[in-house]
Amino acid sequence: MRAALSERSGRRRRSDVPEATVARLPVYLRALHVLADGGSSTVSSEALAAAAGVGSAKLRKDLSYLGSYGTRGVGYDVAELVLHVSAALGLGRRWPVVLVGVGNLGHALAGYGGFDERGFCVVGLFDVDPARVGERVGEQVVRHLDELDDVVHSARASIGVITTPASAAQDVCDRLVAAGITSVLNFAPALLQVPAGVDVRKVDLSNELQILSFHEHRKAARALTGVPA
Amino acid sequence: MRAALSERSGRRRRSDVPEATVARLPVYLRALHVLADGGSSTVSSEALAAAAGVGSAKLRKDLSYLGSYGTRGVGYDVAELVLHVSAALGLGRRWPVVLVGVGNLGHALAGYGGFDERGFCVVGLFDVDPARVGERVGEQVVRHLDELDDVVHSARASIGVITTPASAAQDVCDRLVAAGITSVLNFAPALLQVPAGVDVRKVDLSNELQILSFHEHRKAARALTGVPA
DNA sequence: ACGCGCTTGTGAACGCATGCACGAAGTCGA
DNA sequence: TCGACTTCGTGCATGCGTTCACAAGCGCGT
Known part of the structure; x- marks a missing residue:
């Protein structure tokens, strides 16, 4: 407790x-x-x-x-x-990271150099689509999600990144947590339910655009009604 | 007061x-x-x-x-x-969006279906690399950055997305603002300077991982020093 | 018609974060 | 050595955001 x-x-x-x-x-x-x-x-x-x-x-x-x-x-x-x-x-060490969901965004993140520079190294790419399993992305080969446990344990990974569709996110998250992951970075537009002790951060691209849209909308309205100081 | x-x-x-x-x-x-x-x-x-x-x-x-x-x-x-x-x-209309920097991440975002679903449509992809100009990505063809003004004006775009390296971000931002963009979504790890009236939102993947790293680090320290799991 | 139970909308209290202003503590020049 | 200057560290006040608690309002059953 x-x-x-x-x-x-x-x-x-x-x-x-x-x-x-x-x-x-x-x-x-x-x-x-x-x-x-x-x-x-x-x-x-x-x-x-x-x-x-x-x-x-x-x-x-x-x-x-x-x-x-x-x-x-x-x-x-x-x-x-x-x-x-x-x-x-906590950057005195290298953090092994696993990434689930090798779609458009997953590809981009796997190939993003900024991670390695800052002490995060991708130790596993996972997907459930048989067409993607085996594909080579950067220095990694895409594995099937069933191998998640093995990789997380052997690499002692504690950080997981989710770049799946929203519909799969919660299931993937559960499997990550079950495998021992305690920090999750979620790019899927879904609310993740996790047990206490697990941290989740969410990055939602559409949300950001909608927030900009709000301000843009307001600016347009403001411009029409005359601009007060 | x-x-x-x-x-x-x-x-x-x-x-x-x-x-x-x-x-x-x-x-x-x-x-x-x-x-x-x-x-x-x-x-x-x-x-x-x-x-x-x-x-x-x-x-x-x-x-x-x-x-x-x-x-x-x-x-x-x-x-x-x-x-x-x-x-x-402000989602009663479709917001035209231009995207600059068609690298790994730019490709992923250009192909991301979530934008169109939520009322944002990409009306222009730009890059300065001649090797990328002309490439077809999704339903768009990559244009040279010099064409930015024309596209922004003809499409009446007011939202711009920056997915360039950090070194180019400020220059690209200036050109976006000069073309009439008033809202910027910045994925480059750089601090953007903009005139008043322009909104900027920043999404930095490394930052998110580092925040997770902080908590992960603290959890590890906590586990060692006092709290029995 | 009328009261009862449910849910909203909001005033008020609380807590966190930010900005200000200044004492403390160090450097540098004479 | 000493005094003037620079810059950090921080108590305090202010403002924003969240939470609580409850009156007001609405539908429904009787």
């Missing part, structure tokens, strides 16, 4: 970083890499914040959740901060 | 829907479509909330920003609510 929530104190523990902050850490990390490649050895919160597209106060507060790694009067050491942020994100 | 809010201090205007609510409207809409396909003619906030994965109070408040379209004691009429949510999202 949930022994983890035994301590219900209102105070925030040191290792307890707010979710909004966690979501920005990858952005900071990328900005830091750019700065490092550009030759900077130190950077002020102001400069880093600008590079990351946030306010400097927010950035300092975010980083303060990880510890006090800045030097007053100087700024942050870029290389050192990269290490600390990476450590906080 | 703020002249802009002079109209009605306490009351929120009808067209002023909180951003967090806007982000959930597409989720509700999808859940409604599922319910409609399932034969439901009415649905309670409790049931719809469960289908969308949110709390019922939140759902009611969200919908109340659009108006009072429910019937007390009964619930919401599914078909009617679909219309109202669609209208709020």
